[in-house]
Amino acid sequence: MSHQPMHINDWIEIDKDLKWYIEEKTRVINEQGEKVVDSLPENDDACGELLEILVDYLPKRFPTLFQRINCEGDGIWNKVTDERIEGVQGRKGVEALKVCARLVEDDFLMAREREDGHVYFTGGLVAFPGFYLLSEKINKSLKEAHEPVPYFNQKLLLSVERTLKRFKPNEPFERTSWEIVDDRNLFFHNIATTERELHEKQHPKDLFFRVDHQTFRKLPRSKGIIFGVHPIMKRLEDFEDSPLVPALISKLHEEGDKTLMDYKLASVYQGRVLPYLKDMTERQIQRGLIRGDEEVARFRELVEKIPSTQTSLVSPTESELAIKRANKELE
Template sequence: MVDISDYNELVKAVLAISVLLTIFKFIFEKYKTIPKKAEKQPRRKSYGSSPDDPIPKPTPLYITPEQVKTRDDRPWRPFRWPYHQTMSICKLNINHWLDMDKYYYDYIKEKERVLHSYGPDNFDSLPGSEEACLELMETVKEHMLLRYPLLFTSKDNGVHVKNELTGEVLDFSLPLKENPLVYVSKMAKEDFYIVLQGEDGVHRLVAAAVPFPGGSFGIKYKLGKTLDVIHTEVPYYKEKLKPSMEKWFAKMQPADLVERASWYISWDHKLLLNNVYALKEGDKVETDIQPTQFNVRVERQTLRRLPKSRAIIFTNHPVFYSIEEMKDEPLVPSLIRKIIYEAPEGICKYKNFESFRDHILPYLNELVDRQIDLGLITAETPVKTLSTYPFALFIKESDDTKGWSNPKYPGNYSGEFKKEIETADVLEKETYARTAKMGDIIFAA
């Protein structure tokens, strides 16, 4: 006879097993619907794009030739403290690769003078650079037509392009009438350096249009040379800059565009040879030069790679800001004063600070005291890099369409520039031979 209690226990056990199986089935089905975790992707370097990334195209900016006459470019203030010798690069918006400002016409005319007076000393190329020079020319032409459709016009798809600012019609039909570097210099106000990597893996300067070096940059002494040779005179290049540059070049793709700015001080606006670099070694600035005449020459530089030739293109665009026009910008006089006295010794020597710093010190002291009196800073305000580095604080107050004129002290040195150029020729020729081996300023701090 079956014990009914044993039967009940058996039923309970079967029910329990059935419930457990149902629960396990539910969990299993649920687990199958959970998406698998994606495989971990290799982390892309922040400074290196993929070879497949598209090259950005500029956005049209519909400014007229008349608007350009009063237009200021972005206001640079590349003063850093603490001072470190680095590349100090930042990502470049393609819209600002070749900028436009009110000095454009004067700069283009000065390029013509330098080309006529010095020719291959400032404009030249080596055999083997032809493809890169042509690609640069086409890249610049395309950029100008897209970015500034009212300043550069064409009725035949770029075969002939009219520069509405100078009135010149550039004939791009083949065979070209002039070196591609000449065409580039008739469109853009920047200096251009073309660098190619050789079969030995070393980068060399193979072509350049450099009418505005500020010091002496004889192309015939630099073409074919490695970057190490070109930067021989640049302070701390081997220890600080070379590793960064080589790392960047190794990763750099055509979609990678960067910019930076360097600076030094002079008391003129000459583009080919500034007064501070025309001084003989050990000379001091003349005592009759007024401190208010001193200005900061900013070298605004860009770096990009061309997709076909794989050439690396450096550009350099100098622009001047008087110390006087920056006098009410908090900390700027303090930064300048500190840097010209306390920067590393090699930098002070390279930028020739010793030739003039004692001369303008009383002036800078007055400007710093003035900022304290106005409440712009206090005596205890730390002297450090501006929060808007490498630009002025008022950059936030305007945009591409309006431009960036100084809201308090708008300036225009075009008249002074023209007068200085009229008397420049003799001094240039005397100084050029003496300083022909001076290092360039592509990546000076």
């Protein structure tokens, strides 16, 4: 697992669409229940500690967006949603996690080391996983939970588990992963369903390059391990003015490990995406944004080239509207 140390200021990211994210997360929680938010008894204290840390962190990191309230500071005011949440201390388990959901966009998958020396997933709030459910991971070991992931148990499991057991509360770190998805449904993308095919009305420009910013913290009191996940969605057409990025994404698909690319469902979309990306690259050459003979970088360098501002997910794409009209005509 390629990762790097994380500055604490980078733990939580706030997007201009925070209010939309919180409303969407609330909808998913109400509809999906324990599939997306749950906690084993051994994890309940860690949930409360996570909430306390968030309530302390947010007003310091984002003072214009959050404020502590009450004389004892036992509450927080989310100025974006204008919600005042009181009585933070003492909340545990799912109750605490649902308060976290009303504050930030990030998901939190939680784990801990058990007496057998292995790390197990023990709960969390995972409303925007895109491709899996919390209910499929909870109470499973790292090995069991990662059985579907190519090479993980064979090549990465021992080092990842060792890292998660040894790192300290003052040693947070981060990593990134990526997917190409076909809609704004952060809970479970259409491409992840059993059908796994693109609608004929789906234009490649309206596919999204999803980068998950994954953060890792260990709670000092409960020793809970916190996997934070913040999805960053960039519509492919919005890379038109990002020099070299379309060429880099093409290279990832053309030269990437086939087993890994199949796991990422590349075969579902790359027939439409690769020609589109190559056309975009040619336009960048014609516009003088790139020469066309640059040495193509590695993935970490690709992620660094992606603008930090993501595509707004508030409004549907043209393809989404076209698909909706087509489905309505079939009714």
